Amino acid sequence: MSGSPVVGVEAGEVARLQEIARQIRLEVIKAVYVARAGHLGGPLSAADMLAALYFNVLRIRPDDPAWPDRDRFILSKGHSSIGLYATMALRGYFPVEELATFDAAHSRLQGHPDMTRLPGLDMSSGSLGMGISAGLGMALGARLTGRASRTYVMLGDGECQEGEVWEAAMAAARYGLDNLVAIIDHNKLQQYGWPGDGPDGRMPPEVPGELVAKWSAFGWRVLEADGHDVADILRVLAVAAHGDGRPVAVIAHTVKGKGVSYMEGHYYWHTRAIKPDEYATALADLGEPLPAGEGESR
Amino acid sequence: MTLPMGRPMREIFGETVAELANDDPRIVMLDGDVGSSTRADIFEKAHPDRYLQMGIAEQNMLGVAAGLATMGLIPFISTFVSFAVVRPLDQIRVLIAQTGLNVKITAGYAGLFTGQTGMSHIIVDDMSIMRAMPGMVTVSPADDVEAREVLRWAAAYEGPCYVRLVRDATQRVFGDDYRFELGKAVTVREGRDVTLISTGSQTPRVVDAADLLAADGIDAHVVHVPTIKPLDIAAIVAAAERTGRVITVEEHTVIGGLGGAVAEALSEHRPTKVNRIGLQDLFPQSGPNDALLEIYGLSAPRVADQVRAILRPA
Numbered sequence: 079m080s081g082s083p084v085v086g087v088e089a090g091e092v093a094r095l096q097e098i099a100r101q102i103r104l105e106v107i108k109a110v111y112v113a114r115a116g117h118l119g120g121p122l123s124a125a126d127m128l129a130a131l132y133f134n135v136l137r138i139r140p141d142d143p144a145w146p147d148r149d150r151f152i153l154s155k156g157h158s159s160i161g162l163y164a165t166m167a168l169r170g171y172f173p174v175e176e177l178a179t180f181d182a183a184h185s186r187l188q189g190h191p192d193m194t195r196l197p198g199l200d201m202s203s204g205s206l207g208m209g210i211s212a213g214l215g216m217a218l219g220a221r222l223t224g225r226a227s228r229t230y231v232m233l234g235d236g237e238c239q240e241g242e243v244w245e246a247a248m249a250a251a252r253y254g255l256d257n258l259v260a261i262i263d264h265n266k267l268q269q270y271g272w273p274g275d276g277p278d279g280r281m282p283p284e285v286p287g288e289l290v291a292k293w294s295a296f297g298w299r300v301l302e303a304d305g306h307d308v309a310d311i312l313r314v315l316a317v318a319a320h321g322d323g324r325p326v327a328v329i330a331h332t333v334k335g336k337g338v339s340y341m342e343g344h345y346y347w348h349t350r351a352i353k354p355d356e357y358a359t360a361l362a363d364l365g366e367p368l369p370a371g372e373g374e375s376r
Numbered sequence: 377m378t379l380p381m382g383r384p385m386r387e388i389f390g391e392t393v394a395e396l397a398n399d400d401p402r403i404v405m406l407d408g409d410v411g412s413s414t415r416a417d418i419f420e421k422a423h424p425d426r427y428l429q430m431g432i433a434e435q436n437m438l439g440v441a442a443g444l445a446t447m448g449l450i451p452f453i454s455t456f457v458s459f460a461v462v463r464p465l466d467q468i469r470v471l472i473a474q475t476g477l478n479v480k481i482t483a484g485y486a487g488l489f490t491g492q493t494g495m496s497h498i499i500v501d502d503m504s505i506m507r508a509m510p511g512m513v514t515v516s517p518a519d520d521v522e523a524r525e526v527l528r529w530a531a532a533y534e535g536p537c538y539v540r541l542v543r544d545a546t547q548r549v550f551g552d553d554y555r556f557e558l559g560k561a562v563t564v565r566e567g568r569d570v571t572l573i574s575t576g577s578q579t580p581r582v583v584d585a586a587d588l589l590a591a592d593g594i595d596a597h598v599v600h601v602p603t604i605k606p607l608d609i610a611a612i613v614a615a616a617e618r619t620g621r622v623i624t625v626e627e628h629t630v631i632g633g634l635g636g637a638v639a640e641a642l643s644e645h646r647p648t649k650v651n652r653i654g655l656q657d658l659f660p661q662s663g664p665n666d667a668l669l670e671i672y673g674l675s676a677p678r679v680a681d682q683v684r685a686i687l688r689p690a
């Protein structure tokens with residue numbers, strides 16, 4: 079965030095990553111529309127961070143996905159899988175056309191990430207709370223085997239209700255794993271939520287400041303970022319890369335459903351099929367309106 | 377005549393994994409804060425840099441093991457069956473079994489011998505659970521000799537496996553030249569009248585029971601099944617054909633474990649009457665080992681009594 083020792087990010091790179099994030103969102107909408115199933119709010123809130131990670135931060139080789147010295151990425155909030163798949167396709171792990179198979183039988187793009195089917199996935203996920211433990215193991219393993227690899231784990235803020243997250247937080251701090259970065263997609267909504275006086279009559283998964291206080295209390299170095307500002311994301315992750323002996327938690331402030339007007343900030347777009355008129359609106363919101371006359375047939 | 381006592385499997389665990397780690401730098405030990413009980417402390421002394429205390433947080437520990445395995449390391453797990461299987465079951469399912477990652481779920485305190493701890497620590501259904509999990513190899517050694525063999529096999533095996541180990545000294549049934557082979561049952565006593573099939577440290581007690589039965593003119597054939605999955609169906613079918621009558625005996629629930637596996641296999645491949653001796657759908661209580669074996673019908677005399685009752689109903 080502001081005050082970091084890292085120099086500003088070049089404007090051209092920011093524009094490039096913003097465009098990639100837009101394409102990720104478009105591919106998410108298209109794939110979920112075709113599949114008539116899938117999660118939307120979470121992939122859309124994570125898109126800018128996924129663009130920054132896969133197109134700038136991560137040391138990876140899409141043509142050699144098992145490269146031993148690569149950085150690791152785990153999508154612990156596995157229900158946002160289509161966001162990760164769209165990112166990986168655009169990055170060159172597999173053809174963008176394959177995104178049309180999302181959620182279909184025999185697809186490598188399973189509803190939740192399955193590392194045994196799709197090369198490039200560093201871990202299977204989908205049962206919440208587990209990715210951070212596996213990431214801890216990767217970070218510890220990198221240290222034990224003398225690799226410089228860093229491990230990034232993206233969690234949801236709702237996911238931080240899982241007890242395992244805090245087991246992992248405790249253990250990672252004990253080992254002082256500053257090669258481990260947890261990025262919390264803090265979009266302030268979960269699938270349904272407690273009843274309350276928040277948007278749509280639901281309460282956010284945590285009260286303001288709760289995540290910062292918790293991760294700090296567990297011995298982590300906590301950084302906050304605007305999860306939709308790629309320049310800020312890059313700056314914060316650069317700060318995180320300068321280890322101080324503590325694992326790093328990046329609390330990334332985001333909007334669930336970001337980029338699609340009628341989805342933003344509504345819990346019920348966590349997962350939902352898109353109707354044709356909604357599809358047309360979403361594409362228009364993302365800067366690629368359908369040509370006149372299209373959008374009614376599918 | 378009864379079989380001699382062997383050494384506690386937990387000491388074999390600490391010693392053997394430490395020895396294996398001498399030659400294999402990939403081996404690490406993850407401990408859920410019970411190393412002084414599982415004897416992972418023996419490993420810690422030999423390889424302090426590869427002893428990884430994970431604290432009282434077993435769901436995380438199994439997840440960490442999966443992550444370590446992706447980095448080419450070979451994690452062994454140090455905790456009790458209750459905390460190695462039942463508590464982190466979903467982590468095992470999603471991160472280890474489905475992924476096929478090379479994690480050794482080596483769980484201590486299997487069966488009734490848990491140091492007088494009672495129902496929270498005595499897990500009666502771990503074999504049922506783990507053998508039902510897709511892809512999970514499940515091994516239950518009989519004695520200290522076989523436990524050492526199984527641990528050596530596990531280190532060399534590429535993939536996840538579940539090994540259940542007993543806390544206390546139990547009887548020894550195998551000689552020093554015994555070699556474990558995955559998926560192979562072992563005939564430990566030849567007989568003609570009835571086939572007794574057992575697993576884990578119940579096997580020596582079944583051998584002793586067979587001696588008691590011999591005195592009554594019942595010549596029991598005893599087969600030890602160390603690998604619950606993959607099951608040695610051919611050997612079980614052959615043993616069933618030999619006597620035409622099968623009784624399973626296990627220090628475990630009769631639902632879905634060894635008895636269930638044998639009944640499934642025989643009903644498909646060689647329909648045979650099968651009776652199952654073991655825990656009868658209950659939560660055991662705490663108590664001294666010998667008392668529990670008597671209460672739950674698993675001492676050699678009590679097994680012999682039940683076999684007699686099955687074969688010669690009043």
